[in-house]
Amino acid sequence: MDVRxxxxxxxxxxxxxxxxxxxxxxxxxxxxxxxxxxxxxxNVETKPGTGYxxxxxxxxxxxxxxxxxxxxxxxxxxxxxxxxxxxxxxxSMPSMDDYYEPWTYxxxxxxNAPEGDDQPTxxxxxxxxxxxxxxxxxxxxxxDLGGSKVYAENDPNLxxxxxxxxxxxxxxxxxxxxxxxxxCNHCINPSCVASxxxxxxxxxxxxxxxxxxQERCRAWRSxxxxxxxxxxxxxxxxxKSEKCILCFPRLEAGEAxxxxxxxxxxxxxxxxxxxxxxxxxxxxxxxDLELVDxxxxxxxxxxxxxxxxxxxxxxxxxxxxxxxxxxxxxxFVKEWKLALPLHVExxxxxxxxxxxxxxxxxxxxxxxxxxxxTEDIFSDIEKARVPIKYLANLFxxxxxxxxxxxxxxxxxxxxxxxxxTVGDITEETAKRALTDAECSVDEAEAIYKLTALASMDERxxxxxxxxxxxxxxxxxxLEHKQSMxxxxxxxxxxxx
Amino acid sequence: xSDTLLFGVLPYLAVGIFLIVTIQRYRQRTFTYSSLSSQxxxxxxxxxxxxxxxxxxxxxxxxxxxxxxxxDMILAWNAxxxxxxxxxxxxxxxxxxxxxxxxxxxxxxxxxxxxRTVTTPSDWIVYALLGVQIVTGIGVAIFHGWGSSxxxxxxxxxxxxxxxxxxxxxxxxxxxxxVKLHVVNAWLLIGFFPFTRLVHVLVVPNQYLxxxxxxxxxxxxxxxxxxxx
Numbered sequence: 001m002d003v004r005x006x007x008x009x010x011x012x013x014x015x016x017x018x019x020x021x022x023x024x025x026x027x028x029x030x031x032x033x034x035x036x037x038x039x040x041x042x043n044v045e046t047k048p049g050t051g052y053x054x055x056x057x058x059x060x061x062x063x064x065x066x067x068x069x070x071x072x073x074x075x076x077x078x079x080x081x082x083x084x085x086x087x088x089x090x091x092s093m094p095s096m097d098d099y100y101e102p103w104t105y106x107x108x109x110x111x112n113a114p115e116g117d118d119q120p121t122x123x124x125x126x127x128x129x130x131x132x133x134x135x136x137x138x139x140x141x142x143x144d145l146g147g148s149k150v151y152a153e154n155d156p157n158l159x160x161x162x163x164x165x166x167x168x169x170x171x172x173x174x175x176x177x178x179x180x181x182x183x184c185n186h187c188i189n190p191s192c193v194a195s196x197x198x199x200x201x202x203x204x205x206x207x208x209x210x211x212x213x214q215e216r217c218r219a220w221r222s223x224x225x226x227x228x229x230x231x232x233x234x235x236x237x238x239x240k241s242e243k244c245i246l247c248f249p250r251l252e253a254g255e256a257x258x259x260x261x262x263x264x265x266x267x268x269x270x271x272x273x274x275x276x277x278x279x280x281x282x283x284x285x286x287x288d289l290e291l292v293d294x295x296x297x298x299x300x301x302x303x304x305x306x307x308x309x310x311x312x313x314x315x316x317x318x319x320x321x322x323x324x325x326x327x328x329x330x331x332f333v334k335e336w337k338l339a340l341p342l343h344v345e346x347x348x349x350x351x352x353x354x355x356x357x358x359x360x361x362x363x364x365x366x367x368x369x370x371x372x373x374t375e376d377i378f379s380d381i382e383k384a385r386v387p388i389k390y391l392a393n394l395f396x397x398x399x400x401x402x403x404x405x406x407x408x409x410x411x412x413x414x415x416x417x418x419x420x421t422v423g424d425i426t427e428e429t430a431k432r433a434l435t436d437a438e439c440s441v442d443e444a445e446a447i448y449k450l451t452a453l454a455s456m457d458e459r460x461x462x463x464x465x466x467x468x469x470x471x472x473x474x475x476x477x478l479e480h481k482q483s484m485x486x487x488x489x490x491x492x493x494x495x496x
Numbered sequence: 497x498s499d500t501l502l503f504g505v506l507p508y509l510a511v512g513i514f515l516i517v518t519i520q521r522y523r524q525r526t527f528t529y530s531s532l533s534s535q536x537x538x539x540x541x542x543x544x545x546x547x548x549x550x551x552x553x554x555x556x557x558x559x560x561x562x563x564x565x566x567x568d569m570i571l572a573w574n575a576x577x578x579x580x581x582x583x584x585x586x587x588x589x590x591x592x593x594x595x596x597x598x599x600x601x602x603x604x605x606x607x608x609x610x611x612r613t614v615t616t617p618s619d620w621i622v623y624a625l626l627g628v629q630i631v632t633g634i635g636v637a638i639f640h641g642w643g644s645s646x647x648x649x650x651x652x653x654x655x656x657x658x659x660x661x662x663x664x665x666x667x668x669x670x671x672x673x674x675v676k677l678h679v680v681n682a683w684l685l686i687g688f689f690p691f692t693r694l695v696h697v698l699v700v701p702n703q704y705l706x707x708x709x710x711x712x713x714x715x716x717x718x719x720x721x722x723x724x725x
Contacts, residue, residue: 089547093535129613193711196704205713467715
């Protein structure tokens with residue numbers, strides 16, 4: 001057993017209101033520089049939708065992630081041998097057109113326009129070339145199902161649904177959508193890292209944050225193709241790739257990452273999980289339908305004595321183990337099995353999990369007045385507005401059972417709390433639902449508390465990164481005293 | 497006199513600049529070692545420029561290196577007329593492919609506005625030097641044929657005399673103008689190399705072929721348990 005610690009994340013989609021506050025917080029801190037304007041390390045997509053970059057989930061097109069090749073894991077894009085013919089022109093690299101060309105407006109023209117009969121306008125100009133552009137699309141062009149004929153109906157996750165179900169999903173009275181906030185998943189088996197020819201990409205041993213060494217990146221661009229979530233971005237100005245760094249400077253100071261801190265719906269949870277690195281390849285090589293269980297199997301119980309002993313041998317400090325025991329992510333993913341990985345069939349084992357949205361039909365209008373059924377108040381999950389098959393394609397590699405049990409449990413917790421607080425549901429009904437979802441009353445209360453009441457300290461349990469101890473990494477702690485300090489010695493300017 | 501400057505001094509100057517600047521640049525400004533790819537900004541024309549150029553130029557470059565390092569083997573290989581013909585024809589074909597690639601690269605850089613914004617003056621100088629180098633090379637191949645053989649009795653011994661620090665200009669003084677231009681331009685390219693994005697040649701990711709698949713970096717020795725008491 002090779003125990004490693006990983007800072008893992010849960011996004012509770014039932015609580016996401018799609019306000020994009022996370023995206024803006026991230027952009028203001030990290031991606032407002034030249035060359036990064038088009039990057040959204042954190043973005044919020046409407047589902048069903050084609051997302052950002054357009055149709056990123058279609059790996060027949062983008063070749064991201066891993067594929068099983070004669071039972072062995074192989075990068076879909078350019079691993080080992082295939083990098084040699086591909087290095088001059090990466091065959092599966094997206095271009096800026098797949099994202100969007102960033103623009104601003106010539107605001108000066110509003111103030112400096114000569115007097116005339118018409119209102120002056122600020123024309124859009126490209127932030128790449130500075131020339132006037134015709135805006136064709138932006139990063140959230142399909143927000144709230146805007147242009148669903150073009151976008152939502154082309155969602156790759158709809159492919160296995162019957163034409164009848166697809167037609168129903170886009171009937172105007174039955175249309176439903178939810179939000180999918182996405183950041184880098186800081187995967188356990190990252191295909192971006194495995195594809196980097198320079199070895200500039202790496203996973204931090206202490207907390208599993210995936211980073212790109214800007215000094216070693218040589219713009220071979222393999223990571224952009226290899227990441228199936230399209231969460232490594234090429235900075236066209238500096239000629240280096242960049243990605244979400246999980247706000248590690250904030251984590252190291254014990255603070256939540258900016259997107260977590262700013263989350264209005266409080267949908268974001270962060271905590272340490274311990275996992276067994278010896279099992280990664282074995283688990284990642286299982287058939288699609290077993291992958292959700294395989295990822296859960298990788299994650300170890302931080303209360304188990306043998307795990308704690310192995311963790312200590314692997315150099316994980318007591319503080320981190322203790323932090324893992326308080327991890328809200330461990331409870332959502334492993335204990336309660338509520339949170340599921342996004343597109344686990346890419347076989348990277350993402351460390352960002354999603355609680356699938358329940359989206360119940362609360363009321364029905366059957367010719368007469370609106371009917372509100374107390375016994376069936378949140379309706380049946382099978383009748384939920386987004387088909388389970390669709391959610392399964394997103395969060396369980398098509399395994400509907402995993403999504404169904406997660407939804408059932410959420411449904412049962414709602415019934416239970418309705419019974420406790422409102423009382424119009426009998427204890428018998430609520431308990432029957434709990435038993436049906438294999439959930440005890442205590443568990444239901446714990447789920448309710450962490451979902452609805454938890455404070456920042458309970459939602460975000462930042463492991464102690466003990467940077468003060470990392471000084472031993474330097475051979476001589478006084479080596480740089482009175483010399484040049486750390487980090488860049490000059491501003492990162494393209495080619496200089 | 498000019499021969500002394502061009503064939504006795506320039507090579508040392510170029511190599512000196514090359515070594516000093518590439519090393520200094522790598523040590524102090526590693527960040528600048530990047531291929532500065534523009535594929536992201538324009539994906540289709542990029543293929544028809546970058547791919548033929550790189551394959552062509554690399555093939556021709558390795559032929560030249562072979563001529564310098566293993567001249568006897570090249571001569572032995574060329575002893576059969578058919579094999580000589582194949583070598584010459586392949587070299588010329590690859591040079592033409594490189595030229596087509598370079599032309600496409602330059603056209604793309606001029607026509608595509610997004611690619612133009614990331615093109616610097618040093619890029620244009622590189623394109624000019626490479627253009628002269630490839631065109632003169634093709635000219636030599638056409639007008640002064642069988643270079644893969646006469647190379648071994650003129651430029652190769654001259655090159656090794658430079659390495660021995662005893663430049664013997666007699667080997668090159670009688671060479672035709674086109675050949676001299678090709679050689680002088682090569683030294684200019686080497687001298688200018690460290691100031692441009694050509695440095696990406698020096699950091700080709702060869703270690704990728706044998707390094708372990710995943711890269712994990714610890715900030716400390718992970719087998720020394722450390723805990724704050």
